[in-house]
Every structure is written in C-alpha cells, then in structure tokens.
Amino acid sequence: MNYSIDGGIFRFNANKNIFSPAKTFDCGQCFRWNPAEDGGFKGIVAGRALKLCAEPSASNSDVLAVYDMSGRRIDEAFGDHLAGYFDFGFDYAEAFELLSSKDDIMEKAAEASRGIHILKQDFFETVISFIISANNNIPRIKKCIERISELYGKAIYDAAGDIVGYAFPEASALSAVEPSELCEKARVGYRAEYIVRTSVLFAENRVSYSKLCGEDSRAMQDEIVKLPGVGPKVANCIMLFSGLCRGAFPVDVWVERLMQDFYGLEGMSRQALEKYGKDYFGEYAGLAQQFLFYYKRLIS
DNA sequence: AACCAGGATCAAC
C-alpha cells in the first residue's frame, strides 16, 4: 500500500507520482469539485459535502486532509470509501512508466499530467452527468448538474444545521420527473427525455454497476450504449470514470484533434480512433487518454 | 449573427 489513513488525513509514501487534486479535478472527468478560496477544494461525494486541504506543496507533499463543511474530520469508514473514490490503491507509478515508454508525445503528456488520478465515481451520477455532457461545454454541464441536485437531491447540512450543498439525486427521484419540467428548470435542453428514460431503467434495476462489473469491456460497452442518450463516446466515459474499465478510450472532438496533431492520424472516424487508442495504449488506455486530453488543453 | 461545446439519434444511402 502506498498510503495510510487516519481520521481523514491521508499520508502518502514520498514519490514523484503524488496525487494532484488540482489536475485530477480539472481534467474533465468530474463536475462537482471546485477550487476553494484558500487554495483547497470543495466537492460533493456520496451525499457528503467535503473540503480538501490545499494542493500539497513541496514541503508537505505527502499529506492530504479531508474535512466536512464544519471543519470536522471524516470518519474511518468514509475515509476508506474515499480512498477507493480517489483510486489510492492503484499503482500510478507503474502505469506512468508503461505509458511513458510508448512514444515521446505520451512521455511529455504523462509528465505534464503527473498526479492525475482516475476517480471511481458513483455509477448513476456518472451516467447522467455524461448524458448531459453530449454536445455541451464544461461550465454549462456543471451548472446543469448543480441545478438537478438542488431540485431533486437531498440537502446536506453542517453542524449548525445550515444547508451546505445537495446530494446528486437518486434514480427513483429523477425517474419521476416530467421531462418538460426538467428542461424548464434544469435547462438541460433536449437531453431531458434521455435523463428521465435512463433514470427509469436504473430505478427499475434494469441496469446496475454490480451487473456490469463482472463483464468484459466489450459486453460492458454494448450494454451501456443501450441507455437513452448514451453513444460510444459517453459509454467510454462512463466505464472509465466510474471505475468499470481502465482500458476505455473516449474519443471526442479534442481527442480527435489531438490524434491528428500528435500522431498524424487524419481522416479516421471516431470509432476507428477508439479502436486505435485501445489497441495502442492497452490496458491503461483510459489513463493515456486523460494524459493526452489534459496535455492538449494545457498547451492550447 | 454565426459558431461552438468532452455527441446522440434517426433517416437515408
């Protein structure tokens, strides 16, 4: 194990691949983490409002502290849950070395992306979030998700009894919403019907994380693309960012461009690029995609 | 005012 945990304080073994909250939250995989005034981060995970300490500096690069919004440490059980959420059990150093040896571009992208982790996010929340992401931009995606949470999610309170945030809604709650209402109030546009129809499938237990996690990645993707509003790109995002499959390789406009610019792959369909990425980068293709995505946006 | 945003869907070929 490359970390220990005590009362919400994570201590890492000193190494060059120390977890970077800033990069991890900024690479487009999650939508409910935001920078705090003091350099830390605030976010909602599993129905809890959390505060992370500032990005570890050079002087204390081995510590990460997590608190609730009243400044209290989180309990042990939730600390274990967060260790899974932040993917602290995975050997990023090994994956880093493997990918860096692929080519010079990936080596640079990996170096720039050092510290990015692939979060294991709640399956239903990830599905709905990336349905919203289709043909949309990140600031507006975040606004839509916050509005949906405020409208249909449970309120989260601090020690003083004040509301400090809203959990992402249960499938049963979203499944009962009228699409026209979701469109008007949450401003999700034509995606409203997809969101409700998909939520119904979850509420009826027609699809679940536990049913999918045993399958191979092909069968997994074939099942997930059946969800309304979910195509190949969104399905790959769901598999990657909910912890189902590290070999997923989402191809969007950015990846399409960078595969042209970085690797000279012109005139290829997104489906062809997805296959190319999975074959070329292998079992950690999803991490490679995140490195390239982060690197491309960094230098653009 | 057109164009774009971490695309999906349906019809037409």
Next chain:
DNA sequence: GTTGATCATGGT
C-alpha cells in the same frame, strides 16, 4: 455499416 441534418442552451 457508414454518413448528414437535427437537436436545446448559453457563451463568444
């Protein structure tokens, strides 16, 4: 199986 118009919204 693969391509093209269409989709609602807000920012530039």
